[in-house]
Structure formats: C-alpha cells, structure tokens
Amino acid sequence: MERYLYVFRGGEGMGRTPEEIQAHMGRWGAWIGKLSEQGKHEGGEPLNPEGRLVKSGGTVVTDGPFAEGSEVVGGYLLVKAGNYDEAVEMSKECPIFEADDGTVEVRQIAEIPA
Amino acid sequence: MIRHNSHDITEEANPHTMEIVDHLFRHEHGKMIASFTSKYGFRNIEIIEDAIQDALIRAMQVWPFRAVPDNPSAWIFKVANNRLIDKLRREQKLSKIDTIENGLDKVEGFRMPDEDEIEDDQLKMIFTCCHPSLPEETQIILTLNLLCGLGTDEIARALMKNKEAIAKALTRGKRKFKNEIGSLKPPVDKELELRLQVVMKVIYLLFNEGYKVTKGTQLMDPTLSSESIRLGMR
Numbered sequence: 001m002e003r004y005l006y007v008f009r010g011g012e013g014m015g016r017t018p019e020e021i022q023a024h025m026g027r028w029g030a031w032i033g034k035l036s037e038q039g040k041h042e043g044g045e046p047l048n049p050e051g052r053l054v055k056s057g058g059t060v061v062t063d064g065p066f067a068e069g070s071e072v073v074g075g076y077l078l079v080k081a082g083n084y085d086e087a088v089e090m091s092k093e094c095p096i097f098e099a100d101d102g103t104v105e106v107r108q109i110a111e112i113p114a
Numbered sequence: 115m116i117r118h119n120s121h122d123i124t125e126e127a128n129p130h131t132m133e134i135v136d137h138l139f140r141h142e143h144g145k146m147i148a149s150f151t152s153k154y155g156f157r158n159i160e161i162i163e164d165a166i167q168d169a170l171i172r173a174m175q176v177w178p179f180r181a182v183p184d185n186p187s188a189w190i191f192k193v194a195n196n197r198l199i200d201k202l203r204r205e206q207k208l209s210k211i212d213t214i215e216n217g218l219d220k221v222e223g224f225r226m227p228d229e230d231e232i233e234d235d236q237l238k239m240i241f242t243c244c245h246p247s248l249p250e251e252t253q254i255i256l257t258l259n260l261l262c263g264l265g266t267d268e269i270a271r272a273l274m275k276n277k278e279a280i281a282k283a284l285t286r287g288k289r290k291f292k293n294e295i296g297s298l299k300p301p302v303d304k305e306l307e308l309r310l311q312v313v314m315k316v317i318y319l320l321f322n323e324g325y326k327v328t329k330g331t332q333l334m335d336p337t338l339s340s341e342s343i344r345l346g347m348r
Contacts, residue, residue: 020264028174032179046179
C-alpha cells in the first residue's frame with residue numbers, strides 16, 4: 001500500500017438551501033467515512049479560506065495566494081491505495097464533483113525507503 | 115457484552131460517523147432567522163440570511179473532516195453570530211455603543227439563547243410574516259422561507275407556482291420588512307386577535323399544502339405538516 005494526497009479545489013459558492021447544504025455535507029461525511037471503514041483514510045483537514053503568500057526571497061507577504069475561486073485549496077486528505085490508478089478511482093466518488101469547478105489533485109507521497 | 119449509553123462500541127471507533135438529525139440545518143436556519151432578527155432588527159434581514167448561509171456552508175466544509183460537534187446547534191449559532199457581527203461592522207451598522215452595551219462583542223457577548231427565548235422569537239416571527247398589509251400568499255411564502263427554512267425552488271414546488279413568482283414575493287416581502295416594519299413588536303389586544311386569526315389560517319394552509327408536496331421521490335409532506343403542527347401548538 002502507498003500513500004497519496006488528495007488536494008481539493010473549487011466546489012464552493014453553490015447557492016443552496018439549508019436542506020441541500022446538509023445533504024451535500026452528508027455525502028462528504030459518507031465518502032470520508034467509507035474510506036475510513038476500508039482502512040484507507042490516513043488523515044485530512046479542511047482549510048480556512050484566508051491565507052498568506054510569502055515570496056520574493058521571503059521578503060514579500062501578501063494576502064492569499066489565489067485569484068480564482070476554482071484555484072482555492074479547500075482541504076486535503078491523506079489516503080492509502082495500491083497504486084495511482086486505485087487512488088484515482090477512489091477519488092472519483094468525492095462530492096466535490098457535484099460542482100462544475102471541483103477538482104481533486106492526486107499526488108503520491110514520496111516515501112523514504114527504510 | 116458491555117454497553118454504555120446505548121452506543122455500540124464499533125460506532126464510537128469510527129471517528130467519521132456523521133450522525134446528524136434529519137432536517138437539522140433547516141430547523142436551525144429558522145431558529146437563527148428568528149433569533150437574530152429579534153436581536154439585530156428586521157431591517158438587517160438580508161445580512162442575517164447571508165451570515166446564516168455562511169455558517170451552514172462552513173459546517174459543511176469542516177464537519178466531515180472531524181466529528182460532528184457535541185452541540186451542533188450552538189456551533190452553528192456561534193459561527194453565524196460572529197459572521198453577522200463582522201458583516202454588520204463592515205457595513206457600519208453597528209455603532210460602538212451597540213457593541214459594548216448590548217453585549218454584541220463576539221468573544222464576551224455571545225450567549226446561546228435558550229429554547230424558550232427561541233420559541234418566543236419564532237412566535238414573533240410568525241406574527242410579523244403574517245402582517246396584514248401583505249397579500250395572504252406572500253404571508254405564506256415568507257413563513258415557509260423564514261420560519262421553515264425552505265428555499266425558492268422548494269416553495270415553488272410546494273405551492274405549485276413558478277420560481278420567479280416566489281422569488282418576487284420574497285423580495286417584496288423582505289423589502290417591506292427592511293423599510294417599514296422595523297423591529298419586531300408583537301401586536302396587542304384587538305390587533306392581536308385579528309392577527310391571530312390570520313396566523314391560524316396561514317398555519318392551516320401550511321398544513322394543507324403539506325399533503326400536496328413531493329420532492330422527486332422524497333415526500334416532503336411529513337415535514338411541512340409537522341412544521342405546521344409544531345407552530346400551531348404554540
């Protein structure tokens with residue numbers, strides 16, 4: 001088993017009723033819960049929307065790194081999978097895809113050999 | 115096997131049980147609308163709606179990654195209250211006096227209202243939505259939206275009207291609140307009696323509509339009907 005990082009972008013700003021918001025949240029919980037039950041969930045956190053960007057040799061600090069809503073990283077998840085294909089397949093059920101601009105970036109963790 | 119608090123051991127082991135009461139968000143939405151319009155004034159209805167929306171979306175983004183908080187209502191209320199104060203300050207609708215004297219400071223001043231206070235506020239809300247100067251259908255639409263937490267589409271389906279008509283009625287009704295009705299003051303004496311008749315009629319209509327409502331394969335009637343029973347019993 002190898003570890004992969006899911007980076008979530010987009011999927012924000014869909015005008016919703018309280019019922020729809022709760023239903024959508026339930027689907028996220030179900031998806032993460034299923035990964036948990038399968039022993040594939042290693043960790044993950046949501047991110048606050050505000051942020052800072054430090055650049056130019058560490059001399060410049062600006063508010064937030066992003067321009068477009070679809071580029072905003074909303075959170076991450078660490079999962080276990082046999083290979084990239086499996087990690088990708090697992091990600092397809094993520095509820096972020098209910099929005100047109102939702103994306104999941106799948107990256108393999110570089111493990112240091114023993 | 116030893117059990118405690120009727121929780122199964124395996125349920126506790128999974129940190130991602132998203133056990134949330136059905137329609138929790140819809141009910142919390144209604145309670146917060148009532149509570150915040152009572153506290154901050156009906157003229158701020160739109161800002162209040164935005165703040166509540168923000169809080170529910172925040173819950174949606176955060177709770178799946180961790181457990182649902184022990185007291186979901188208090189969590190949502192507090193986040194919504196903080197967002198609301200930020201927005202009101204930004205629009206300079208809060209003076210320094212408001213902030214300190216009325217305990218509207220985010221950290222020190224927030225106190226989760228108790229059930230009785232929320233019920234009182236909800237009652238005030240029904241009376242306000244059933245204002246005699248509004249057409250009866252608008253009264254129903256406002257009640258469904260503000261008190262019962264139904265969106266434009268859901269109301270359109272419930273009343274079998276088109277979405278635009280519902281949206282228009284909501285805009286007009288809320289504009290009236292912003293400009294004319296001001297802070298919530300319950301009617302008294304003769305006016306109360308007349309208003310009560312209207313309220314009971316709206317609740318009766320809500321109950322009736324409950325039977326006609328479907329949302330795809332999911333029947334909404336139980337919710338609407340039980341909403342109206344709940345309101346009527348107060």
